Amino acid sequence: MASTETVEVDGLRLAYRRAGHGPTVMFVHGGIEDSRSWTPQLDALSDEFTVIAWDEPGAGGSEDVPDGFRLSDYADCLAGMVRALVGSPTAVVGLSWGTTVILEMYRRHPAVVRSMVLADGYAGWRGSLGAEEADARLAAVRAALAEPDEGFDPTLPGLFAGEPPAPFVPLLDAMAADVRRRSMLTALTAMAQADLTEVLPTVQVATLLIWGALDARSPLSVARDFERRIPSATLAVIPDCGHVSNLEAPGPFNALVRGFLHDHG
Template sequence: MDKVEIGELSIGFERKGEGSPLMLLHGGLSDSRMWRRQLDELSDEFTVVAWDAPGCGRSADPPETFRLPDFADCLAAFIEEIGLVKPHVLGLSFGAGLALEFYHQYPAIPRSLILASAYAGWAGSLPPDVVEQRLLQGLQQSELPPEQVVKMWIPTLFVKSVSTKVIEETATIMSEFHPAGMRTMLLAFAEADLRDMLPTIKVPTLLLYGGADQRSPLDVAENLHTKIPTSRLAIVPGVGHEISLEAPEIFNAEVRSFLRMDQK
């Protein structure tokens, strides 16, 4: 893993391949390791970069006051620092919300957007009582031993038929979460409401969802699809929230097809 200094934060990342740049943004309680199959399989055609967001993986914890616009500023500086020009930006869950905020702040940088299991921020996609419940539950979980947190989260991320190997790989990544980073990301996403910027998106946008996603259900997907004029919605039946881990072959094929179409 490589590292760069962005302001006062050390940011870890993985880079693989040559070609048009593809920036990968992971979800909460995760890090760049969740993108192993994408780094391996898409790097034959693209320069694939997966960062550890501030407060995750091998990156430093941000200040407690960090919110989604601050993550976007950090991402913009990171992309400039490592020399990516007009990258395609792919985010999952929290990472998709960050991709939206990034486009909102820096619309000239992304060549396209791929939003998987996406929300327009929790406040922008979920009822207030659900947001409050998720935030309170997450803040309480941040104080618990990692194995307890993993047991609570895993059933909400996958369908029951997912392989043991995927469960074990995800559990390993999740068990190494940063408590302070988790709390900062929860607060940032609970406050985020990006509904008003969705109609302003002018770049090609792929919305990619699992048909059995418990955390970001299909009414959220349909809402984003309705409001983003440049969007195409693809739903993978029988797959949960962590679609890139649960169905990597289908996920990668959808991403590759979309990016090839955009490059014509």
């Protein structure tokens, strides 16, 4: 059973969930999510690992994002949490927007990263999808945020290959209900503006790429680009799976992460 705790990093109170004992692995959620999105991973992997899932600033139990918050600030906060809770380089696992935060953290604080798993991710929307698509996605976000409360739906399109997996629908609904509009805009603006393609060739730690074969948000072409650019990266593709692979295919996802952690800590 995961416990929810808080830690102060760079003047912000940040929440996180922790479970298990053993080597530590830090989970970094996607946009418009919080640490609850990693529930099946915390449940499955806590038998032999200390699993920690953060609530980024502005999500879950963490404090709101301050004015002017940028991608670099998310990365600094994540690095600060690693230092505060682990005190040594750790494995990090990210999904979607979480991979962008991890790559920025690696650029700014490479010493805190022991190994990384990047799932269905981006080197920023601009970096992986191009300026036109990044701008179109940000415009769609702004349009959703302009809706009145009764019409506001923060859910991005194309998250799953089919219908959302029934066991996780209540979880998805609960996270969507807790989305803060200002935080959503801050994070997804940072995502739209980011181009971290120059970081990929600098990665010198073991890296596993996990992608849903039917990911419509970050297509396999992005995965192939990551595989080409990141030295020694290994790509694992989960069949019949979309963007949120950790929830749509938790069994295969967990097995891939477990095997990688056995090999690379």
